[in-house]
Amino acid sequence: MAPTRTFFIGGNFKSNLNKDSLKELVPVIAKHQTAADVVIAPPALYLLEAQSIVEANNSKVKVAAQNISGKSLGAYTGEIAAEHVLDAGIEWTLLGHSERRSIYCESDEVVAAKTVDALQKGLSVILCCGETEHQRFVENRTKEVVTGQLGAVHKALEAANLVDKWSKIVIAYEPVWAIGTGKTASTQQAQDTHLEIRNWLTTISQSVADATRILYGGSVSAANSDELAKQADIDGFLVGGASLSAQKFLPIIDSAKYSQ
DSSP, X not given: OOTTSOOEEEEEOTTOOOHHHHHHHHHHHHHOOOSSEEEEEOOGGGHHHHHHHHHHTXXXXXXXXXXXXXXXSSSOTTOOOHHHHHHTTOOEEEEXXXXXXXXXXXXXXXXXXXXXXXXXXXXXXXXXXXXXXXXXXXXOOHHHHHHHHXXXXXXXXXXXXXXXXXXXXXXXXXXGXXXXXXXXXXXXXXXXXXXXHHHHHTTTOHXXXXXXXXXXXXXXXXXXHHHHHTSTTOOEEEESGGGGOHHHHHHHHHGGGGOO
């Protein structure tokens, strides 16, 4: 990892925890000392609770929404707009997670439109991308799939005159076949794909390629995070299941010390 890219750890709690377990977990994360940027994404109902805990501990940990509607305020029952997230004092949102893409049928174009909306409103974005097992091991299309997902976002940013907002995006590469399965890409597989993403970013500009942080996600654990962190183009992690336990999550945060 280049010295100018601060290591970044994201904790995606998904649809887990309750109020009591959140109150136990978040203070431990908030108090943990690290040079890395740490962002946690609790379920929507607990965003304000998590934000309050982080602020009470004078922590540099940030809180993120797991999704936004991509719409402005209005008649969108059940949705949370970027304006709501910002009004709660929250600076980040995840977008494009594979579970949103597969379960809720969010296309590349929908993810791109949400990204534009988030950036226009002032949020920073953890933008997820990744290939399925079939796409990697049968079709050999990992690069095509991942750069296609990112390319849809760039096309939308160009149309909205927001190309400069790449500075507000952190990319999270998560091979779908490794999310929550216990499988993980090998260190070399992860580094190779991160390098392909970085090379693709040079088509936007060299400065964007140099500055954009690319996270690895997909069954990240204390057993593999140290070695992954040593790779030149892995700038951090987006952690799912392991982020629900301080005992498992803090060692992953501490792997930042191995970053290049």
